Amino acid sequence: MPAANIQVSETPLVLYALRRADDALVLGHRLSEWCGHAPMMEEDMALSNIALDLIGQARELYTYAAKAEGKGNDEDKLAYLRDVRQYRNLLLVEQPNGDFAQTLVRQFFYSAFADLYWRAMMTSRDATLAAIAAKSEKESAYHLRHASEWIIRLGDGTDESRQRAQAAIDHLWAFTGEMFAADEGERALIHAGIAVDPGTLRGRWMTTLSEVVGEATLHLPQGDWMQQGGRSGRHSEHLGHLLSELQSMQRTFPGQTW
Amino acid sequence: MYTQALNTAEADDRGLEDAGRAAQFQARIDAEERIEPNDWMPAAYRKTLTRQISQHAHSEIVGMLPEGNWITRAPSLRRKAALLAKVQDECGHGLYLYAAAETLGTSREELVDAMLAGKAKYSSIFNYPTLTWADIGTIGWLVDGAAIMNQIPLCRCSYGPYARAMIRVCKEESFHQRQGYEIMLTLCRGSDEQKAMAQDALDRWWWPVLMMFGPPDATSQHSDTSTKWKIKRFSNDELRQKFVDATVPQAQYLGLAIPDPGMTRDKEGHWRYSDIDWTEFKQVLAGNGPCNRDRMAARRKSHDEGAWVREAAAAYAAKRAQRQTAQAAE
Numbered sequence: 001m002p003a004a005n006i007q008v009s010e011t012p013l014v015l016y017a018l019r020r021a022d023d024a025l026v027l028g029h030r031l032s033e034w035c036g037h038a039p040m041m042e043e044d045m046a047l048s049n050i051a052l053d054l055i056g057q058a059r060e061l062y063t064y065a066a067k068a069e070g071k072g073n074d075e076d077k078l079a080y081l082r083d084v085r086q087y088r089n090l091l092l093v094e095q096p097n098g099d100f101a102q103t104l105v106r107q108f109f110y111s112a113f114a115d116l117y118w119r120a121m122m123t124s125r126d127a128t129l130a131a132i133a134a135k136s137e138k139e140s141a142y143h144l145r146h147a148s149e150w151i152i153r154l155g156d157g158t159d160e161s162r163q164r165a166q167a168a169i170d171h172l173w174a175f176t177g178e179m180f181a182a183d184e185g186e187r188a189l190i191h192a193g194i195a196v197d198p199g200t201l202r203g204r205w206m207t208t209l210s211e212v213v214g215e216a217t218l219h220l221p222q223g224d225w226m227q228q229g230g231r232s233g234r235h236s237e238h239l240g241h242l243l244s245e246l247q248s249m250q251r252t253f254p255g256q257t258w
Numbered sequence: 259m260y261t262q263a264l265n266t267a268e269a270d271d272r273g274l275e276d277a278g279r280a281a282q283f284q285a286r287i288d289a290e291e292r293i294e295p296n297d298w299m300p301a302a303y304r305k306t307l308t309r310q311i312s313q314h315a316h317s318e319i320v321g322m323l324p325e326g327n328w329i330t331r332a333p334s335l336r337r338k339a340a341l342l343a344k345v346q347d348e349c350g351h352g353l354y355l356y357a358a359a360e361t362l363g364t365s366r367e368e369l370v371d372a373m374l375a376g377k378a379k380y381s382s383i384f385n386y387p388t389l390t391w392a393d394i395g396t397i398g399w400l401v402d403g404a405a406i407m408n409q410i411p412l413c414r415c416s417y418g419p420y421a422r423a424m425i426r427v428c429k430e431e432s433f434h435q436r437q438g439y440e441i442m443l444t445l446c447r448g449s450d451e452q453k454a455m456a457q458d459a460l461d462r463w464w465w466p467v468l469m470m471f472g473p474p475d476a477t478s479q480h481s482d483t484s485t486k487w488k489i490k491r492f493s494n495d496e497l498r499q500k501f502v503d504a505t506v507p508q509a510q511y512l513g514l515a516i517p518d519p520g521m522t523r524d525k526e527g528h529w530r531y532s533d534i535d536w537t538e539f540k541q542v543l544a545g546n547g548p549c550n551r552d553r554m555a556a557r558r559k560s561h562d563e564g565a566w567v568r569e570a571a572a573a574y575a576a577k578r579a580q581r582q583t584a585q586a587a588e
Contacts, residue, residue, distance in 0.1 A: 059336075100567045251450065258448075
């Protein structure tokens, strides 16, 4: 009898922490898929490092979500016993690794946002979120620097790398809009000074992107159609496969300690 | 992760070299002095060490694959982070070992190419598959345990860069070993299903781990020079026995049975194991282990698919250098 899904009482605060935890775990998991397969050993190290930071962030955020919910869930139940429709991450982070350019562009789009986001969250009125932000901001700053350097190298490298980097930007662009959206529950948290209005970060995010992409001799797409749905559990087909792998042990051997 | 005594012969060409310098070199070794990259050394010493250190580095990198196989399926977030960090450590070991080998005059690219071409060896143990989560515990406990047994004496190896790399590597391996044992302990204190998983993993890994120490002393002909040069300080069988003696009580504590019904304890307290199936060892070394082809294919795939990234990085670095030169000239 495989382990069943848990139910989570998604109050605005629980949902808020859960969404950021899912972003960090799913992206960390994606990066961990590179471990042992990167184009050079230095990148095996770097991508694993970033994955470890993100998994660390996820653990803190899940633990906080579980505490805020107060129903006896914990980091592992939240990570391993929710199905695809219960996951709340951005569509961007669940996109497959693709080639190295796609992985780095995905990381660049996300880290350019996360760096601003966590810096702003350091002044959250929620002490736990502010503490998580203080740690995550330092990590995100490094993730952004690493990704930016690669965007520039790939864009201004060879014809092939330039073409691959541009293709990755064009492909992933439509998943970036979701980062700046906030629903009603989040609006209330923003109003209370617990959350940051992501919309206010967009201008600076665009500035970072324009600078790096410009130096890389690449360009940002003109299109403004944006995919949405991750925050409410309407995901791409990719996430289910990721979760079936991530959760396989907990689903096969329910209720055991590892 | 680990170096293996493969005991490949090297041509002894010391006769061709300055006999005086060779005597001086040996005197330094005998006085337990460290040989450093810029020091004179016999060509065969250089060759032996390049082979051994690079083989060790290849083992670290190939060794990422069997454990990496479980990163995406680790059963808890804590285990996932620990395993990822561990595999990352192995990569770090590979990097500093390649760097140590490079001090002897062969580039990392050449060494890696030799491995990808199938000309250089890596540890036979990584040609076995990781089938269950218990294999991750067993690798930490036994494979890293055997690696430590092999590598602690290498911290005193006569070649300075290798010895220093080993000191750091051993510290991390010792942490991995405890982590692996803790996974096993958790399984053995868990459900019947988990305990059976642990026993099954031990059953599959025990004999291949004993083979990690290399062929029996009676059949090794080439340890002499390595011993004289203080690269090797203990024989294969001595290290293997030390490992078995240390491991049997650990298995007993876990409540697991060593898959060797003929094992006995002698008067001196040593656990005497049954005959090892050296045919299997030879087959694995010859490329016929369960995963040899998969491991090589995985390494070649990453290398080939990453070529455009490395080319891009090199092209960008060249462009940037050119721009800087042009700027300086203005």
